[in-house]
Amino acid sequence: MPPSERQNMRIMKTTTLQLKHSINRSSYPLALLLVPLALACFSFSPTARAVTPAPAECPPNFNARTGCHALYDLTTGVGNAALGWHALAENSDASFSTGIGAGALSTNSGDSNTAVGAAALFLNTTSTENVAVGTDALLFNDGGSFNTANGAFALSSNTEGIGNTAIGLNTLSNTTGSFNTAVGIAVLEANTTPNDNTAIGNGALVNNTTGGTLGGSGQDALGPNTAVGSGALSANITGNSNTAVGFQALQGVDGDFNTAVGFRALYVSTAEQQ
Numbered sequence: 001m002p003p004s005e006r007q008n009m010r011i012m013k014t015t016t017l018q019l020k021h022s023i024n025r026s027s028y029p030l031a032l033l034l035v036p037l038a039l040a041c042f043s044f045s046p047t048a049r050a051v052t053p054a055p056a057e058c059p060p061n062f063n064a065r066t067g068c069h070a071l072y073d074l075t076t077g078v079g080n081a082a083l084g085w086h087a088l089a090e091n092s093d094a095s096f097s098t099g100i101g102a103g104a105l106s107t108n109s110g111d112s113n114t115a116v117g118a119a120a121l122f123l124n125t126t127s128t129e130n131v132a133v134g135t136d137a138l139l140f141n142d143g144g145s146f147n148t149a150n151g152a153f154a155l156s157s158n159t160e161g162i163g164n165t166a167i168g169l170n171t172l173s174n175t176t177g178s179f180n181t182a183v184g185i186a187v188l189e190a191n192t193t194p195n196d197n198t199a200i201g202n203g204a205l206v207n208n209t210t211g212g213t214l215g216g217s218g219q220d221a222l223g224p225n226t227a228v229g230s231g232a233l234s235a236n237i238t239g240n241s242n243t244a245v246g247f248q249a250l251q252g253v254d255g256d257f258n259t260a261v262g263f264r265a266l267y268v269s270t271a272e273q274q
Helices: 003-043
Strands: 064-066 081-083 098-100 114-116 131-133 148-150 165-167 181-183 198-200 226-228 243-245 259-261
Parallel strands (some): 081 098, 114 131, 131 148, 148 165, 165 181, 181 198, 198 226, 226 243, 243 259
C-alpha cells in the first residue's frame, strides 16, 4: 500500500474511533432518561394501572357491599348484603338483611329485613323480618315487623303496623293497622288504623279509612271487612263487618253487617245516594 493511502487509513480509523466513543458517551444520559420514561409509560398503561376507584375490601362476617356508603357503619353484623347508594348505610350490628337500591334499608338496625327498590324500607330502624319490593315500599316503616309489601308505594306509610300483606301499586299505602291483606292496585289505599281487613281486586275497599275497627260486644260486635272483586266495597269508609264477593259488590255502600255475593250484588250508584 502506498504511504499516502496508509496515512489516509490511519486518519479514517482515528476519526471513526473518536466518533464511536463520542456516540457511546452521549448515549448514557439519553439511556438514563429513557429507562424511567419507559417505566412510567408502562405503569400508566391501560392494562397496568390500578382500578379507579379501587375495589372495596370484602367486609368481615360474610357481609357484602357495593355502592357509595353501602353498609358504611358496619361493625359486628353478619350476613348482610347491600347494593346501592347508602344501602344499609347505618346498619352496624344487625344481621341477615339485604338492601338493593338507592337508600334501601338506609337506617336499618333490625335483623332479617329484605328491601329491593329505591328507598324501600328507607327509615326502618329496629323492626324485623319485613319484605319490601318496589320504590318506596314500606318507606316509613319504623317499628312494624312481619310485613310484606310488593309494589311501588305498597305499605309506604306504615309505621308500626305488623303482619300486613300488600301486593300491588299503592296497596295499603296509608295504613298503620295490622294484619290487613290487600292484593291489587290501590286496594285498601286509604286504610289507616283498622286491623284484619281483607281486600282482593283493583280498588277493593279503596276508600276505607277506619272501617273494620273492632268494637262492641255480642250481636252488635263490629269487625273487619272482606272484599273480593274489583271495586268491591270501594265506597266503604267507616262501615264494619261487611262481606262483598264479586265485581263491584256492595259498591256505594258505607254501613255495617252487609253481605253481597255476585256481580254488582247490592250495588248502589252514587246517583241513587244523592
